[in-house]
Amino acid sequence: LNLDEDYFIQTSAKSVKKRKSELEKFKKEEQIRKQEENLLNQKGEELNSEEAYERIILSNPNSSYIWVSYVAFNMEKSGIDKARHTIERALKIINFRNENEKLNLWTAYLNLEYNFGKEQTLMRVFERALQANSPKQVYYKMIELYKRKKNYDMVEDLCKVMVKKFKNSARVWLNYIQCLLEKKKLLNADIAEQLKQLMKRALQSLPKRKHIKLLSQYAIMEFKFGNSEKGRTTFEAILSSYPKRTDIWSIYLDLEIKFGNIETTRNLFERCITLKLKPVSYTHLRAHETPEHLVCRLLLEKKKIVFSVGVVIKELIISICFFIGFLLFD
Secondary structure, eight states: OOOOGGGOOOOSHHHHHHHHHHHHHHHHHHHHHHHHHHHHHHTTTTOSSHHHHHHHHHHOTTOHHHHHHHHHHHHHHHOHHHHHHHHHHHHHHSOTTOHHHHHHHHHHHHHHHHHHSOHHHHHHHHHHHHHHSOHHHHHHHHHHHHHHTTOHHHHHHHHHHHHHHTTTOHHHHHHHHHHHHHHHHHHOOOOHHHHHHHHHHHHHHSOGGGHHHHHHHHHHHHHHTTOHHHHHHHHHHHHHHOTTOHHHHHHHHHHHHHHSOHHHHHHHHHHHHTSOOOOOOOHHHHHTOOHHHHHHHHHHHHHHHHHHHHHHHHHHHHHHHHHHHHHHHO
């Protein structure tokens, strides 16, 4: 699902830890990918034959990047049968522990069949990929493939299957919602009633702890797809029930800065800084802080400082009054 990282809402320390772990893993994979790309670039002039590819594969047998390059070479030189043979060979050679590398190969296989094969062969590869990998990830890859080809009927069919199979996943429901909004933007389709029913089903299926995530991400998508009023209505509904969720306030303010007008944004800031809030942790905000988030955080901290100074002054005045009373009494 292509959601902006800046808007990802963490709901617990466990989810923050998980997110950091995923980020570290992603950075490590990107580093390996760059090394593989540099290796191919260095040997670019030499990689003009099967023998050259075979030599580089001997030293990097678990690299899906090199295998996919080899598949593309065989597709161009010898056709789809040779390309299929290369992918099948790669799937057998790559170590089973390298799940991401295998998933990359299966994704390349799906792309190969979609672009050069037949519908029947594509479906066969899809079924095999579901058995060999995490089914949810394979569905996402297939949806991305159909999206690139603007085939939104197939995208919607796959989304319908996913919400039945993974009904407790907020990300799956959000993916379906995003697909409908993209379809509306691209084809000018009327999806109002369908979207309403889908949100209703999602809220019934998901556990309560995931409702805020679903609603806030839905509001973000409405802003980004041009329906700011619907996004505001959804954020206001969340904040009416959870007025002290500073993460929601921060996201709402950020979206108003990007998509709203100055007057609306100013009024929202005024509402935010007059809230009676307890001190909260800004770990997540600082981890994904943009200049707009920084303004939000400083305003909220200023409000806390003012409140704290007010309490100190009040206590000091009370103490002075007691002292004066004590002197008068003496």
